[in-house]
Amino acid sequence: MENKRKNVYEFESRVRYSEIDHRGTLTVPALINYFQDCSTFQSEKLGLGARKLKQDQKGWVLSYWQIVIERLPGLCEKITTGTFASQFKGLFGTRNFYMKDAEGNRIACANSIWAFMDFKKGRPCRPAAEDIEPYGEGTPLDMPYVERKILVPELFEDKEPFRVRKYHIDTNEHVNNAQYVQMALEMLEGDMSMWQVRVDYKKSAVLGDVIYPKIAREQGRIVTELCDEDGKPYAVIEMS
DSSP: OOOGGGGGGEEEEEGGGBBOOOBBOOOHHHHHHHHHHHHHHHHHTOOOOOHHHHHHHHHEEEEEEEEESSSOOOTTTTEEEEEEEEEEEETTTEEEEEEEETSSOOOEEEEEEEEEETTTTTEOOOOOOHHHHHTTTOOOSSSSOOSSSOOOOOEEEOOOOOOOOOGGGGTTSSHHHHHHHHHHHOOOOSSOOOOOOEEOOOEEEEEETTEEEEEEEEEEEEEEEEETTOEEEEEEEEEE
């Protein structure tokens, strides 16, 4: 069971009206926010939170998501969100997430890869022992892991470019991770029932950047590239 791991962090909540869509269930970006908030809460508890990151000008940046959805909880439903680090190796760390319902059934889970960055130099660096030891390492979740690389289709449909707005930006002055998924969802026509979302973050978009979206539909999946004016992607999102 997830909550028996020594290095796990959990918090309980209820699904809020502001977090649901017209179907009355949690949106995928809101699910991602729960996962992100959970890891942030753990870092703050361990003394490795936003204040220390700003002071040291170093910290973990999300590089990849694989999110598996069994079902999305409904309005006012009681949920528990948990996370733990599963491995640290070189410049990278991996972290698992999960969400459980009131009966303890897992309804969503995720694997993620993070890079440790020196923000002053603008490049990855090796974390010190004090940056990783407080998290510990736990046995990875039992979930259907897939290869990190997202296969990109040959043919895309160009969508209307748009500019990065203030509400897209987080404390790192970059577009928040969940916002890229929201942008990809905006490209869809109608609803899509998803069981898996994968995101490969290539580079950070900032306030004022113009994003050129491209979308490709294949059997069982939709791939969206959010690119700069030269066609280089900020993020690649696969929804299936």
